[in-house]
Amino acid sequence: MYYKLIVAEFQKQDDNNYFPELTIETVNMYKMLDYCNRGDYDNLANYLLKGIKNLEKAGADFVVLASNTPHVVFDELEKNASIPMLSIVTPTYEAVKRKGLRKVLWLGTAFTMEQPYFRKQFEENGICVVTPEKKERQVIDRIISEELEFGIINQRSKDEINGIIERLICAQDIEAVIFGCTELPLLFSLNELSVPSFDTMKYHIDGIVRFMFGI
Numbered sequence: 001m002y003y004k005l006i007v008a009e010f011q012k013q014d015d016n017n018y019f020p021e022l023t024i025e026t027v028n029m030y031k032m033l034d035y036c037n038r039g040d041y042d043n044l045a046n047y048l049l050k051g052i053k054n055l056e057k058a059g060a061d062f063v064v065l066a067s068n069t070p071h072v073v074f075d076e077l078e079k080n081a082s083i084p085m086l087s088i089v090t091p092t093y094e095a096v097k098r099k100g101l102r103k104v105l106w107l108g109t110a111f112t113m114e115q116p117y118f119r120k121q122f123e124e125n126g127i128c129v130v131t132p133e134k135k136e137r138q139v140i141d142r143i144i145s146e147e148l149e150f151g152i153i154n155q156r157s158k159d160e161i162n163g164i165i166e167r168l169i170c171a172q173d174i175e176a177v178i179f180g181c182t183e184l185p186l187l188f189s190l191n192e193l194s195v196p197s198f199d200t201m202k203y204h205i206d207g208i209v210r211f212m213f214g215i
Contacts, residue, residue, distance in 0.1 A: 001182065002066045002205065009209040020212065023058045025051040032070060036111050045073040045080075052081050062086060064208055068108055068180050068200055072117050084211075091207035092178060092200045093121045099196065101175045103128040105168050107161070108180035110141035118180060130172050136164045148183035158187045169195055 003022065010020045027048065035044035048070055052063050062084040065071060071088055078085045096104060104122070106129050112118060114137065119129035131137065143157040161184075168174050176196040179185055185199045209215075 001201065005201075005205045006208060009205055010212065013209055013213050013215075023055055023060050025055050027051050029067075033111075036069060036072065041073050041076075044070070045076045048073065048077055049080055052077060052085075056082050062211060064088075064204065067182060068112050068118070072111075072115055074117070086204070086207055086211055088200050088204040089118055089121055091203040092180075092198055093125070093127075095198055095203050096122070096127060096176065096178070097125065099176070101127065101196075103130065103172070103174055104176045104178050104198075105130050105132075105165065105172070105174045106178045106180050107132070107140060107165070107184060109144055110137045112180055113137050113140075130168060130174060132164050132168060140164065144181055144183055148181075148186050151186075153186060161187065162193075165193060 007019055011017060032044065055063050060083060063081060064086045068088055074087055104127060106113060106118060113131040122129050139160055143161065147154055147157055165177055174195060176198060177193055178198045178200065180200050182201045
């Protein structure tokens, strides 16, 4: 999805059918997630940094992590990278800020919902970030890891997540929902919920293409 959408947005900006020059470094997702689940952030950073160095050697001008979860070590990677890195959090925060919203629901893997690194930029600037309770986080995590990551779209699972969203909208006066997992938009369109929704991948890609064109 990243590749297809970057190409599409690039072609819109340049008004042609050219393809941007992209280099992709694929990492072992399950190895990465194992480091995350064990809280072994030093080895996670070292593992991802090897990929970043490969991209630098390939001549990349900048690097992105095409996933929300590894951003737990983004700051450490950014310090050790020789070229710019573009965060997935900042463009999403900026989009929420532009709308003047003060309270949002963040959905993602159980790991990302339980970590402070996504909410930090929001809460430092007066935007409250709410996450579901533990059992609900486990439900969402199971749907992501056992279904969406394999391209399985299940209406019952969608209804489960939608029920969690609507409960929190009513109980917590949620003004918007952030899909903080690149697979969740497979279930929901952006105009489908009773409040505005923000897809972190979409805003990340917008930021990537703007950086390409110096916008």
